[in-house]
Amino acid sequence: MSGTYLGMPAFPEAARTAVRDATLRGNLRHATHTIRAKRAAAVAEVSDWAALREAGRRIKDHTLRHLDRYLEQVEASVTAAGGIVHWAADADEANRIVARLVRETGESEVVKVKSMATQETGLNEALAEEGIRAYETDLAELIVQLGRDRPSHILVPAIHRNRGEIRDVFRAEMGAWGRPAPEGLTDTPAQLAEAARLHLREKFLRAKVGVSGANFVVAETGTLVVVESEGNGRMCLTLPETLISVVGIEKVVPTWRDLEVFLQTLPRSSTAERMNPYTSMWTGTTEGDGPRVFHLVLLDNGRTDTLADEVGRQALRCIRCSACLNVCPVYERAGGHAYGSVYPGPIGAILSPQLRGTGSAVDASLPYASSLCGACYEVCPVAIDIPEVLVHLRERVVQGGPAVRGGNRVVLRPARGHAAERAAMRAARWAFARPGVLRTGQRLASRTRRFHPRTLPGPGRAWSATRDLPPVPAEPFRDWWRRTGGGADETKGAAR
Amino acid sequence: MSGRERVLGRVRRALADVPRDERPYEEVIARDYLREHGQRTPAKTADLLARNLADYRALVHRCAPGEVAATIAGLLAARGARTVLVPAGLDPAWLAESGAERVEDRAESTPGELDLVDSVVTGCAVAIAETGTLVLDGSAGQGRRRVTLVPDHHICVVRVPDQVVASVPLALPRLDPARPLTWISGPSATSDIELSRVEGVHGPRTLEVVLAGAE
Numbered sequence: 001m002s003g004t005y006l007g008m009p010a011f012p013e014a015a016r017t018a019v020r021d022a023t024l025r026g027n028l029r030h031a032t033h034t035i036r037a038k039r040a041a042a043v044a045e046v047s048d049w050a051a052l053r054e055a056g057r058r059i060k061d062h063t064l065r066h067l068d069r070y071l072e073q074v075e076a077s078v079t080a081a082g083g084i085v086h087w088a089a090d091a092d093e094a095n096r097i098v099a100r101l102v103r104e105t106g107e108s109e110v111v112k113v114k115s116m117a118t119q120e121t122g123l124n125e126a127l128a129e130e131g132i133r134a135y136e137t138d139l140a141e142l143i144v145q146l147g148r149d150r151p152s153h154i155l156v157p158a159i160h161r162n163r164g165e166i167r168d169v170f171r172a173e174m175g176a177w178g179r180p181a182p183e184g185l186t187d188t189p190a191q192l193a194e195a196a197r198l199h200l201r202e203k204f205l206r207a208k209v210g211v212s213g214a215n216f217v218v219a220e221t222g223t224l225v226v227v228e229s230e231g232n233g234r235m236c237l238t239l240p241e242t243l244i245s246v247v248g249i250e251k252v253v254p255t256w257r258d259l260e261v262f263l264q265t266l267p268r269s270s271t272a273e274r275m276n277p278y279t280s281m282w283t284g285t286t287e288g289d290g291p292r293v294f295h296l297v298l299l300d301n302g303r304t305d306t307l308a309d310e311v312g313r314q315a316l317r318c319i320r321c322s323a324c325l326n327v328c329p330v331y332e333r334a335g336g337h338a339y340g341s342v343y344p345g346p347i348g349a350i351l352s353p354q355l356r357g358t359g360s361a362v363d364a365s366l367p368y369a370s371s372l373c374g375a376c377y378e379v380c381p382v383a384i385d386i387p388e389v390l391v392h393l394r395e396r397v398v399q400g401g402p403a404v405r406g407g408n409r410v411v412l413r414p415a416r417g418h419a420a421e422r423a424a425m426r427a428a429r430w431a432f433a434r435p436g437v438l439r440t441g442q443r444l445a446s447r448t449r450r451f452h453p454r455t456l457p458g459p460g461r462a463w464s465a466t467r468d469l470p471p472v473p474a475e476p477f478r479d480w481w482r483r484t485g486g487g488a489d490e491t492k493g494a495a496r
Numbered sequence: 497m498s499g500r501e502r503v504l505g506r507v508r509r510a511l512a513d514v515p516r517d518e519r520p521y522e523e524v525i526a527r528d529y530l531r532e533h534g535q536r537t538p539a540k541t542a543d544l545l546a547r548n549l550a551d552y553r554a555l556v557h558r559c560a561p562g563e564v565a566a567t568i569a570g571l572l573a574a575r576g577a578r579t580v581l582v583p584a585g586l587d588p589a590w591l592a593e594s595g596a597e598r599v600e601d602r603a604e605s606t607p608g609e610l611d612l613v614d615s616v617v618t619g620c621a622v623a624i625a626e627t628g629t630l631v632l633d634g635s636a637g638q639g640r641r642r643v644t645l646v647p648d649h650h651i652c653v654v655r656v657p658d659q660v661v662a663s664v665p666l667a668l669p670r671l672d673p674a675r676p677l678t679w680i681s682g683p684s685a686t687s688d689i690e691l692s693r694v695e696g697v698h699g700p701r702t703l704e705v706v707l708a709g710a711e
């Protein structure tokens with residue numbers, strides 16, 4: 001990863017600022033609660049959800065465990081279909097490859113469809129340094145780009161902006177990037193979307209180079225899959241003459257048939273739809289239809305370091321549905337920016353420190369940005385045990401130990417200056433000041449007791465080395481009090 | 497060292513713990529999920545397709561196989577379409593009753609030219625009832641991907657029951673991954689502004705589906 005956002009404060013500080021911002025909190029609460037309820041309904045519609053989830057987990061795990069073989073197969077099948085495959089060990093290499101490919105076309109602008117991978121590598125900034133302008137075309141990314149802002153949600157990157165703010169950004173900024181906002185633009189979503197349609201259409205129609213990511217790459221056929229809603233993806237994937245797709249190496253699935261699992265779980269889990277409006281699939285190039293030149297850039301950038309960790313590698317199963325963000329009590333209050341990474345929320349808390357290492361204050365504090373409530377694991381369509389990885393990473397931060405960084409084996413030292421437990425304690429203080437978070441956290445702490453470390457972190461370790469930590473009670477005191485009316489009615493059974 | 501060797505080398509070192517004789521793919525992937533959700537007659541499957549298409553704001557019209565031309569003519573007239581884009585290989589009978597001017601899609605048609613056409617009529621490769629999805633594969637009558645993307649009004653004809661399947665697992669074996677595929681479930685939409693769903697951002701803002709077959 002190209003590093004944390006510049007000057008990014010560690011999670012507790014950033015979260016504290018965000019929690020104080022009432023607008024942000026209101027927007028986030030509305031958004032996460034809306035998606036959460038819809039998603040539950042969409043998942044309940046399929047009776048075999050648990051079996052689909054298990055199949056997804058196994059397909060991804062199997063692929064990761066034999067990733068070298070499948071990557072070679074991807075290379076062979078994409079090449080056979082007329083594509084050109086490139087390999088990038090890190091963000092800089094990926095950006096250099098893309099910049100070179102764009103320069104070779106003689107063009108100085110590209111249209112982009114939302115892609116976490118290129119956000120992770122900081123591609124837009126790297127291209128700008130080469131004099132190449134990258135236009136984001138996803139509505140939310142456009143809002144973010146025009147507002148000189150940072151995305152705060154995987155799926156709804158402008159979730160922190162309300163309609164009034166969006167109108168103001170469009171009015172003030174569209175003119176500098178191309179077609180200005182229409183006269184008298186109001187803040188109704190339909191009018192805002194229309195303004196974006198007009199603004200972007202002129203870019204799509206003249207674009208010669210498109211840049212995308214992909215949700216899946218099928219090894220046996222060499223097929224890439226992009227799942228989207230707005231149609232900007234189709235525009236970027238089919239109108240330009242040259243298409244460059246930057247794809248993390250963990251996006252591979254072995255067979256065409258495997259898509260039957262993920263095309264059922266991803267839309268329901270992410271946008272709570274039976275199926276998203278548009279899915280594009282392409283295999284190399286097709287004579288007379290779509291780009292004549294197709295480049296696939298396979299990106300490592302810390303993924304193999306993550307793969308080397310037997311507990312942490314499950315994070316690479318992630319299909320970026322963002323369900324875990326929407327159920328997370330910490331995300332709901334702190335917002336995406338507090339995570340200081342393109343991957344916010346629970347998945348960000350386990351992915352960013354693994355991709356980037358826990359060297360910076362924000363990365364060292366991320367494994368603590370959680371109450372270990374387990375809601376993220378419950379909703380995850382590929383069953384990533386996020387609490388398990390969080391606890392594992394906390395131990396890593398506090399105790400140090402062997403790890404792989406940039407492809408090299410290293411032994412991490414315990415976080416210096418007790419930064420880790422300072423971060424932990426601040427995070428705890430932050431949670432304890434908010435009874436709602438604490439309640440959820442405690443209740444779920446009871447359910448997740450098996451994850452709890454037997455020793456305390458940092459200076460507590462010396463203390464707990466000779467003592468057993470008291471086990472977390474099966475039921476938090478607050479719940480016991482409510483259930484029994486303060487002990488008056490012990491006969492009532494526990495909830496569930 | 498090339499990027500390729502570096503990445504593959506790192507992958508192999510990272511997987512040193514994985515036993516060489518791990519169980520193969522076929523054994524590991526449990527497929528005990530359903531092939532389709534529920535048992536339906538072909539007629540009920542078509543009903544479900546119509547419902548789910550409509551649920552995602554596609555406009556659904558049902559007609560007998562012999563009424564396709566009249567139905568399309570009616571839809572184009574109601575829309576006030578003066579021009580209609582015709583992908584290569586479209587059944588000429590489908591447009592026989594419409595007075596709209598025909599614009600043939602040619603290899604050299606630019607996106608700008610397609611943008612000036614009012615409507616486009618296509619067939620499809622398969623339609624999925626459970627999800628309300630149409631899949632186009634670019635074969636005869638379905639056009640290059642851009643023809644169903646740039647115009648603002650798309651009419652898609654589905655032959656019922658033979659092009660309709662119940663579920664995603666039943667659709668994939670019918671599709672050829674070597675072809676460019678577009679899966680369409682309702683008109684384009686965004687929920688990026690305070691999560692209010694708005695139809696039609698960049699693709700056709702109006703999607704009309706003609707289900708052609710005996711009722």
Ligand code: SF4
Pocket residue numbers: 317318319320321322323324325347376379380381382383384
């Ligand atoms: S970790 Fe799971 S729930 Fe979270 S975004 Fe990834 S796949 Fe979705």
